[in-house]
Amino acid sequence: xxxxxxxxxxxxxxxxxxxxxxxxxxxxxxxxxxxxxxxxxxxxxxxxxxxxxxxxxxxxxxxxxxxxxxxxxxxxxxxxxxxxxxxxxxxxxxxxxxxxxxxxxxxxxxx
Amino acid sequence: xxxxxxxxxxxxxxxxxxxxxxxxxxxxxxxxxxxxxxxxxxxxxxxxxxxxxxxxxxxxxxxxxxxxxxxxxxxxxxxxxxxxxxxxxxxxxxxxxxxxxxxxxxxxxxxxxxxxx
Numbered sequence: 001x002x003x004x005x006x007x008x009x010x011x012x013x014x015x016x017x018x019x020x021x022x023x024x025x026x027x028x029x030x031x032x033x034x035x036x037x038x039x040x041x042x043x044x045x046x047x048x049x050x051x052x053x054x055x056x057x058x059x060x061x062x063x064x065x066x067x068x069x070x071x072x073x074x075x076x077x078x079x080x081x082x083x084x085x086x087x088x089x090x091x092x093x094x095x096x097x098x099x100x101x102x103x104x105x106x107x108x109x110x111x
Numbered sequence: 112x113x114x115x116x117x118x119x120x121x122x123x124x125x126x127x128x129x130x131x132x133x134x135x136x137x138x139x140x141x142x143x144x145x146x147x148x149x150x151x152x153x154x155x156x157x158x159x160x161x162x163x164x165x166x167x168x169x170x171x172x173x174x175x176x177x178x179x180x181x182x183x184x185x186x187x188x189x190x191x192x193x194x195x196x197x198x199x200x201x202x203x204x205x206x207x208x209x210x211x212x213x214x215x216x217x218x219x220x221x222x223x224x225x226x227x228x
Contacts, residue, residue: 043221099217
């Protein structure tokens with residue numbers, strides 16, 4: 001069974017610090033990887049996608065992928081209290097419509 | 112970007128009644144849509160995969176006769192919670208991906224908060 005694992009947290013970081021969120025996945029043939037942010041009471045929203053090994057930067061967010069280690073991470077620089085949310089890691093296999101979500105990591109940015 | 116619209120955003124119904132939730136892909140055609148349920152402070156749980164023109168595929172433990180899914184067109188899927196009970200109260204979220212290959216992300220609707228009294 002395909003699995004995606006995340007530390008549930010809460011992960012607490014002070015405002016302005018770097019938040020590091022980690023995710024591991026079990027299906028070695030996974031092709032695409034996504035990070036979603038979910039505020040309490042809201043639906044998830046896509047913040048980053050990554051498909052190739054290495055880093056991908058978008059503003060304050062950097063996604064990192066290491067397929068050999070089956071590991072994907074999200075770094076949030078200059079964390080803000082508005083970044084406080086649950087971050088979901090999602091992995092899609094080579095079949096296209098085969099998304100598997102991790103349980104999410106709750107991030108709390110302290111002012 | 113791909114937009115998924117879900118309606119209603121909130122519904123309160125009495126025990127024993129049925130509730131229909133609509134999910135529309137506004138700017139793309141979705142042959143497959145996904146329905147999730149989320150209880151407070153818990154993870155997203157996939158309920159079923161909705162396939163246009165064919166029967167939905169339900170996850171283990173999800174009653175197909177209770178959660179009726181209809182995907183009659185490439186832009187609309189509906190979830191009907193039949194004979195709702197208080198334990199069905201939850202946050203229901205639909206999602207779909209634009210059909211541009213394995214790298215297409217899932218886009219979520221805004222969710223429907225169902226309260227059964």
